[in-house]
Structure formats: structure tokens, C-alpha cells
Amino acid sequence: MESQGLGDEAAAPLVVVTGEVGSCSSSEKRKPKNHARDVHFLSFAFLFVFSAYGAAQNLESTVNTEGDLGTTSLGILYTSFTLFLVAASPVVWGLGSKRALVLGTSGYLLFIAANLKPSWYTMVPASVYLGFAASIIWVAQGTYLTSTARSHAKDCQLHEGTVIGKFNGEFWGMFASHQVIGNLISLALLRNGKEGDGVTGKNLLFTVFLGCMVLGITLMCFLSKRDDNGGSLSMNSSLASVLKSAFALLLDRRVLLVIPLLAYSGLQQAFVWAEFTKEVVTPVLGVSGVGGAMALYGAADAIVCHHMCSLVAGRFTSGLSSITFIVSGGAVLQILVLLWLLFGYSKTGGLLGAVYPLLMAAIWGVGDGVFNTQLNALFGMLFKHDMEAAFAQLKVWQSAAIAVIFFVSPYITLQAMLILMVAALFIAMAGFLFLTLHVERSFSSGS
Secondary structure, X not given: OEOEOOOOOOHHHHHOXXXXXXXXXXXXXXXXXXXXXXXXXXXXXXXXXXHHHHHHHHHHHHHOOHHHHHHHHHHHHHHHHHHHHHHHHHHHHHHOHHHHHHHHHHHHHHHHHHOOOOOHHHHHHHHHHHHHXXXXXXXXXXXXXXXXXXXXXXXXOOOHHHHHHHHHHHHHHHHHOHHHHHHHHXXXXXXXXXXXXXXXXXXXXXXXXXXXXXXXXXXXXXXXXXXXXXXXXOHHHHHHHHHHHHHHHOOOHHHHHHXXXXXXXXXXXXXXXXXXXXXXXXXXXXXXXXXXXXXXXXXXXXXXXXXXXXXXXXXXXXXXXXXXXXXXXHHHHHHXXXXXXXXXXXXXXXXXXXXXXXXXXXXXXXHHHHHHHHHHHHHHXXXXXXXXXXXXXXXXXXXXXXXXXXXXXXXXXXXXXXXXXXXXXXXXXXXXXXXXXXXXXXXXXXX
């Protein structure tokens, strides 16, 4: 959600689009619909929305400290998100992915507005509703983006797996840049109060965030409608069908094997928000250094999403083999950071002491970019006929893991958290590698 957290030079990955994906020759075009344009609009819409929400999420623990209102609100939000994902697939099915995207954005708008007058009576209801809205928007995003990629591949006679990977690369590269843009806006408007307690600066900041939300919603309205089964059946029939598909997927061996990786992708995001900034960055760089570290994390995330996962995945190979190769690389990078923190890292002064947390943030951002793009591409290729249910499963396990970290973080040490993360990553990769060995031959023959 994420801040699915979730750049440089962040501007560079924002605007570069490969010619192969952005257009097809006039002789290849069989429909007037511009699929690449919809990917650009969707990517910019999420950039505006999550530049505001992502920065607000990073600030919750510092601007809403009374009674741990900010942290508790985030825990409630992700718990609500997890629970409502059960109903998200039928809603997206019934509304269609475009209308579901617009509806989902309303929750983020309300959450930002609640921060202008934060209290238990405003933040808690806004968090519960945002959990519902986020479940809708993320299932709709995965459905819409995959449907767009499949249509583009069909119209331009391109390899479907390649287009899915490239479109995911563009979207997640743009999305990851929200960490850079949102944190820079926060630093600019709260520069006179590094703890974020200046009422005037805070209200101005959240007013600017509301403006970003309005821009994002406006762009959503310009998206083309997609033939992703929304509205093709009666609502009751759709509800029953999609709910049946969602629960049936839990019996699918492919889903069972990838669940540990889905959970780990949520754990590694929450680790950055709840533990890394508090236990590694703040003691060395102070609270004011958190924005810089998160901006660097977002920049690395954005660069890898757009350039490595979009360009390399499209040219290196096509399909499951490229996903396996790239995911394995991302896992290696994150395990190196975890082992560094467990066995080789100690807080030091001087230049190196300041550089180490920033370097870790950048490496972790690369891994996050890999998991974001490749898990979405994997689900889009493996579950073509159950996209809503498949993307709901993806977000259920991610958000459940995030909620767990928010609730247990105050009660366990950094060492215990690191051991948990290492164990979770090894289990996740074992399941994922077994999955690739099990389905690669049949998937390749069916592509």
C-alpha cells in the first residue's frame, strides 16, 4: 500500500519509456486504444496519491505522538486492509477496475484530511475506511495494469510476458519515486521543525498533500475502461464467482508455494518503516536524517523498478526464468544487509558512520523494487483468468505481514527482528524456487 513501499535523479526514471512498450507500428495496430497512454496516466496518478500518503505515513509517529495515535492508526489501517481484501475482488469485479481505482483513491483523501485535525475520533474511522479503500485500489491496480499489458501485447503481436514485465517496470519505477518526492516536500515545509510539531507547517503540508490527491483522482478519471470482466455478470453472480475463485486459489499449489514470498515482501517493507529508520538511521543521523535515508531508498527503488526490471527483464529473457533470476538477485542483496546488521555492523562516528545507513537504505530499496515488480508480473502471468482473486491474495499476505510488524515492533529487539527476517527470507526463497522448478515447463509451453 503501501506505501507499498513502496527517484535523481528520481526524475530520470519517471519519464523514460521504451519504444517497444510505448508504441507499436501502424501496421501492427489493430485497435485505436492507446494502451501505453493508460499506463502513463495510471503511473502518474499513483505517484501523486502516494507522494502524499507515503510521506504522511512516514510522519505519523512524529506528528501524532499523543497516546501513540499515529502508530496505532497505522496498525488499525493495515489490519483493516487485510480483512477487507476478502471483499475487494468482488467489488473490483462488479465495478470494473477503472471505477474501483477512483473509489479506492477516496480513502487516501479522507486519511490526509483527518490529519488536519488528528484525534481518535477522526484518525481511527479514517484508518478503517482507508483499509477498505486501499484493498480496492490495489486489487484494481493489478487487474488494470495486467489487462492493459495483455491487450497491448495482443494488438502489437508482442510476447505477453515481456510486455507485462515492462509495464510493471514503468509503473513500479514511477511509484517508487513517491518516496523521494513526498519526503522532499516534507523536508521543505517542515524545515523549521524537524520533529514535525509546527502546527502551521504541518497544516500547510497536509493541505499540499490534499492537492496532490486531487490531481491523482483527476488523472484516474482519464483512464480508458478495460474489458476485465467488470460488470459482465450480475452482481450476485460476480460476488459468488470471485469469492469462489479467491478461496479456490488457496488450494492451488502455486499460491501455497509463493505465500511465504508474499509475506516476506510485506515484512521487508514494514522493517524499513518500523525498525530500520528507528534503530539504524535515527541513532546515527537523527530524526532529520530519516527523510534523506527514505528518499535514497525510494530513489534506488525507482531506478531498479524502471531500468533493471523493465529494460533488463524485457531483453534478457521472457517469462518465468527472468523473474526467477531477478528475484534471486534481490533476495541476495537483502540477505547481505540483514547479515551485515546481525554480525558486522556497529554504530560509528565520522563520515563512514553516516554513509553506512544510507548505503543500506539504497541496497534495501533495490530489493524492494525487485519484489514489487516481479511478484506483480508473476501473478499476472500465472493467473490470467483469476486476476482479481490472485492480486487480492498478493495484498492479503503482504498487508497481514505489515500489520504484524507494526504491532510487535515495540515489544521485540532489533536482533530478534533480524533473525525473524533472515528465517522468513530463506523459507520464502525455498518455496519460490520450488515453484519455478514445478511450473516453468508447463508455463513456457502454454505461453
